[in-house]
Amino acid sequence: MKVYPESCELLIPISYGSTEIIETGKWGFQKPEMVLGAAPCEESCPAGNPIAKFIHFVGEAKYDLALETILKENPFPGVCGRVCFHPCERDCNRNQYDEAVSINALERYVFDVTMNQKPLLRPMLNNHPVRIAIVGAGPAGLSCAYFLAMLGHRATIFEARNEPGGVLRWGIPEYRLPKTVLKREIRRILELGIELKTGVTVGKGLSMEALSRYEAIFLSPGASQSLTLGIEGENLTQVWRGTDFLNRINAQERIRPGKEVIVIGGGNTAMDVARSARRLGSAVTVAYRRTKKEMPAISEEIEETEQEGVHFEFLVQPVEIRSLPNGRIRVKFQQMRLKKGSQGKRPHPIPIKGSFLNMETDRLIIAAGEGVDLSWVPTDLIEKGFIKETFSGGKFFSGGDAVNQHRSVVTAISSGKRAAISIDLFLRGIDPEEVLSKIGIGSKGALSMEAYMRGLERGIWEGPKSIVGFDKINTLFFKPSERIKLKKIPSDQALKGFSEVRRGLSSGEAKESASRCFSCGTCNECYNCYYFCPEGIVSLDEMNHTRKVDLDHCKGCGICSKACPRHVIEMRLIS
Amino acid sequence: MKSPEQQPNFLRPGHAACAGCGLAVGMRLVLQAMGPKTIAVIVPSCEGSIGGVYPNTAYGVPTIHSAFEIAAPTAAGIANALKIQGRHDIQALAFAGDGGTFDIGLAALSGVAKNNDDIIYVCLDNEGYMNTGIQVSSSTPSFAWTGTTPGGNPRRKKNIMEIMAAHYNPYSATATIGFPQDLQQKIIKAKRIRGTKFIHLLSPCPTGWRMPPELSADISVLAVETNVFPLYEIENGVRWTINYEPRGLPVEAYLLKQGRFKHLTSEQINQIQQDVNEEWARLNQRAGSSSSKDRTSRSTKGFKHGKK
Numbered sequence: 001m002k003v004y005p006e007s008c009e010l011l012i013p014i015s016y017g018s019t020e021i022i023e024t025g026k027w028g029f030q031k032p033e034m035v036l037g038a039a040p041c042e043e044s045c046p047a048g049n050p051i052a053k054f055i056h057f058v059g060e061a062k063y064d065l066a067l068e069t070i071l072k073e074n075p076f077p078g079v080c081g082r083v084c085f086h087p088c089e090r091d092c093n094r095n096q097y098d099e100a101v102s103i104n105a106l107e108r109y110v111f112d113v114t115m116n117q118k119p120l121l122r123p124m125l126n127n128h129p130v131r132i133a134i135v136g137a138g139p140a141g142l143s144c145a146y147f148l149a150m151l152g153h154r155a156t157i158f159e160a161r162n163e164p165g166g167v168l169r170w171g172i173p174e175y176r177l178p179k180t181v182l183k184r185e186i187r188r189i190l191e192l193g194i195e196l197k198t199g200v201t202v203g204k205g206l207s208m209e210a211l212s213r214y215e216a217i218f219l220s221p222g223a224s225q226s227l228t229l230g231i232e233g234e235n236l237t238q239v240w241r242g243t244d245f246l247n248r249i250n251a252q253e254r255i256r257p258g259k260e261v262i263v264i265g266g267g268n269t270a271m272d273v274a275r276s277a278r279r280l281g282s283a284v285t286v287a288y289r290r291t292k293k294e295m296p297a298i299s300e301e302i303e304e305t306e307q308e309g310v311h312f313e314f315l316v317q318p319v320e321i322r323s324l325p326n327g328r329i330r331v332k333f334q335q336m337r338l339k340k341g342s343q344g345k346r347p348h349p350i351p352i353k354g355s356f357l358n359m360e361t362d363r364l365i366i367a368a369g370e371g372v373d374l375s376w377v378p379t380d381l382i383e384k385g386f387i388k389e390t391f392s393g394g395k396f397f398s399g400g401d402a403v404n405q406h407r408s409v410v411t412a413i414s415s416g417k418r419a420a421i422s423i424d425l426f427l428r429g430i431d432p433e434e435v436l437s438k439i440g441i442g443s444k445g446a447l448s449m450e451a452y453m454r455g456l457e458r459g460i461w462e463g464p465k466s467i468v469g470f471d472k473i474n475t476l477f478f479k480p481s482e483r484i485k486l487k488k489i490p491s492d493q494a495l496k497g498f499s500e501v502r503r504g505l506s507s508g509e510a511k512e513s514a515s516r517c518f519s520c521g522t523c524n525e526c527y528n529c530y531y532f533c534p535e536g537i538v539s540l541d542e543m544n545h546t547r548k549v550d551l552d553h554c555k556g557c558g559i560c561s562k563a564c565p566r567h568v569i570e571m572r573l574i575s
Numbered sequence: 576m577k578s579p580e581q582q583p584n585f586l587r588p589g590h591a592a593c594a595g596c597g598l599a600v601g602m603r604l605v606l607q608a609m610g611p612k613t614i615a616v617i618v619p620s621c622e623g624s625i626g627g628v629y630p631n632t633a634y635g636v637p638t639i640h641s642a643f644e645i646a647a648p649t650a651a652g653i654a655n656a657l658k659i660q661g662r663h664d665i666q667a668l669a670f671a672g673d674g675g676t677f678d679i680g681l682a683a684l685s686g687v688a689k690n691n692d693d694i695i696y697v698c699l700d701n702e703g704y705m706n707t708g709i710q711v712s713s714s715t716p717s718f719a720w721t722g723t724t725p726g727g728n729p730r731r732k733k734n735i736m737e738i739m740a741a742h743y744n745p746y747s748a749t750a751t752i753g754f755p756q757d758l759q760q761k762i763i764k765a766k767r768i769r770g771t772k773f774i775h776l777l778s779p780c781p782t783g784w785r786m787p788p789e790l791s792a793d794i795s796v797l798a799v800e801t802n803v804f805p806l807y808e809i810e811n812g813v814r815w816t817i818n819y820e821p822r823g824l825p826v827e828a829y830l831l832k833q834g835r836f837k838h839l840t841s842e843q844i845n846q847i848q849q850d851v852n853e854e855w856a857r858l859n860q861r862a863g864s865s866s867s868k869d870r871t872s873r874s875t876k877g878f879k880h881g882k883k
Contacts, residue, residue: 017631019589027594476796479822527579531755532792534592534599536584553588557595557781558789571789 028556037468037521041088043442046414047074052522059514075146081108099483126152133214138166140220140400143416149192156195174498203376220400223370233321242367258362265367266295333357468521472567529560585635595788597779608762620672644680646671651692673714688742701780720835743812745770751777753795785834797829815861
């Protein structure tokens with residue numbers, strides 16, 4: 001008779017226990033650590049946009065989160081997504097692989113798709129709000145007010161014009177920045193409880209003494225006076241100022257500059273003037289004293305200006321304007337040549353002796369730079385035709401185009417943010433220098449509002465994140481791909497009016513563009529660390545939204561760090 | 576939808592694999608895609624060592640430790656027993672290394688494939704007998720160093736996929752840990768098919784391949800991107816489909832990262848490149864002639880992780 005065992009265990013041993021009791025983590029001599037870094041694009045963005053993070057949300061079609069992410073650092077996504085000179089794309093790590101990510105277009109896309117939504121902004125609670133005055137409701141003043149409001153302060157903006165926006169409202173033409181976009185952005189900012197007083201000019205409606213009674217004052221009057229050339233005939237009626245011209249168009253005045261127009265200058269204002277004049281039916285020539293290479297305007301603007309049939313005359317400088325009996329004017333140009341600039345500066349134009357060029361035209365518009373109206377500013381706040389950038393100890397702060405800094409919308413936003421943080425620190429009696437150095441993004445001057453507010457909560461500011469360069473990106477996990485070309489309305493159609501030239505991305509294009517982002521230094525939940533972990537011990541720390549590793553079982557192989565395409569995990573030797 | 580991290584893990588931590596083991600990654604991904612209703616078979620190999628020491632085990636599903644050459648018949652026996660019991664929801668899974676598949680277990684596997692027993696057979700290919708101290712197997716690639724081929728392997732790697740295709744079994748596929756979603760989708764697809772399913776899973780072995788442990792993931796991506804190890808599947812032995820269009824990087828990108836290839840002469844590298852090119856052309860021809868269009872379509876549904 002056969003005997004069957006009750007359990008096969010009598011024949012084969014069975015393991016019931018788990019190897020989890022074995023601490024294989026003791027084998028390792030290094031352990032992974034999640035270290036979030038900053039991307040080079042974020043370092044280059046003067047406003048410190050959290051680019052990698054917002055693009056991650058675009059990729060996941062969480063547009064409201066993308067908008068809220070941008071709004072933490074920049075109150076103007078719709079404006080910047082259209083008019084910014086996007087230094088971020090120049091420094092994008094992907095440039096060194098194939099082509100830069102369409103950061104600018106993605107920012108615009110985030111604004112465009114969330115146009116009708118009300119983002120959730122969470123201003124800090126401040127039990128001791130004080131009154132702060134801001135002079136000028138341009139991008140710098142509005143940003144300063146916005147960030148002050150986020151920090152729980154009450155700001156009052158004094159604006160000389162009857163509408164807020166500054167250069168965004170009165171300078172930049174409709175075809176680059178539709179007014180509906182601007183209105184929406186300004187409304188969102190003002191809804192934070194910011195008081196706006198329009199039609200108030202400091203020195204007229206509001207005395208400097210009254211202004212000085214505020215606890216802190218931010219001066220951002222902008223630069224709206226066209227610089228003069230200092231030549232004969234400049235005051236003829238046929239000669240206009242660039243900023244006046246743009247002002248009148250933006251005030252919806254019906255004007256006809258004439259059949260033939262010459263624009264003097266090579267900056268963005270000159271391009272705006274030239275393209276606007278084209279739209280008003282003129283044949284336009286832009287005269288610039290250097291060459292195309294040295295033009296300070298954004299290269300895309302120059303390209304579009306050319307496409308719209310504007311003629312360029314380089315290496316010429318006007319020296320004399322005479323009116324002709326037929327009502328036209330004759331402009332005498334000195335021909336120039338370039339002399340190599342010293343120490344990396346732009347080449348310098350110098351006159352070629354006896355070489356002149358005469359041109360007849362109906363209108364000359366001067367757009368060769370803008371100056372600051374300093375008539376109302378106390379002399380101790382003035383320095384070389386600008387408002388001083390920093391004041392030691394006082395309650396005056398300044399920013400925007402009125403101070404001596406790079407002139408762009410995003411720099412103005414940046415200076416507004418810097419001022420808001422400085423004012424907050426001034427009111428708290430903390431030395432701003434020390435804190436500002438700790439909340440920077442890299443070394444190019446951008447500040448992180450999020451880092452500042454986190455530091456306020458914790459009472460201590462940690463040092464800035466390190467920049468994740470291209471050498472730290474594992475490109476094996478990215479296939480080369482082409483950058484999507486932005487669509488524009490055809491030039492002949494564009495010239496028929498002031499409707500926006502550039503079209504935004506479609507949802508498919510946005511998704512594709514977002515998927516191209518390396519998201520350097522930012523975890524975008526690609527799960528590589530999880531998939532490739534031989535132990536399967538990477539998990540999500542839901543509290544902090546970070547990855548955590550069960551170090552008791554981590555053998556320290558380093559795959560997670562190596563296979564992290566965006567360098568978020570670093571291996572640290574056990575000391 | 577659950578993120579991958581929230582899905583259960585059936586290869587428990589504390590297992591005894593070397594740091595950076597590609598095989599452990601492979602087994603973990605396979606077992607995760609298989610799910611709890613699985614009976615696994617392992618054989619004396621790295622899998623046995625990884626599994627831990629009695630009375631503890633790393634395997635989170637019932638696992639039987641069989642003999643070296645009989646992973647396939649053991650799984651087939653289990654599959655048939657389950658069939659008799661009417662347990663159609665449980666799938667038998669066999670794990671074997673390249674030694675147990677390409678060399679010693681080939682006849683046994685062939686027999687099971689001939690009977691078309693309902694199992695999933697995963698060959699964890701680390702291109703040598705790594706568990707016993709790195710000896711050459713018929714899966715070791717040309718010119719690779721091993722303990723028994725100190726001057727480099729004189730023979731080419733055996734083409735196990737063509738051998739499997741010759742059985743006209745319902746499903747065979749190549750996969751590697753560098754493409755985890757592709758691997759898991761193939762397992763899911765195999766689970767839905769009745770009959771002998773074969774997965775050829777390239778699992779880098781930092782110890783045997785003489786490379787730093789952190790390179791396991793990178794090297795398996797490079798194996799695919801250089802066409803050294805293309806990702807494709809064969810249905811019923813005749814329908815060939817390429818699942819991933821590689822970048823076609825030069826083979827040096829893959830070879831020079833590994834110590835086992837560091838002695839290669841430029842002629843040998845050229846030879847490997849030539850072999851790879853020919854294989855790739857042949858594979859394309861097969862895929863082109865049998866499956867006309869769906870190159871990129873994965874033809875697998877469900878089990879999509881989080882994103883991408």
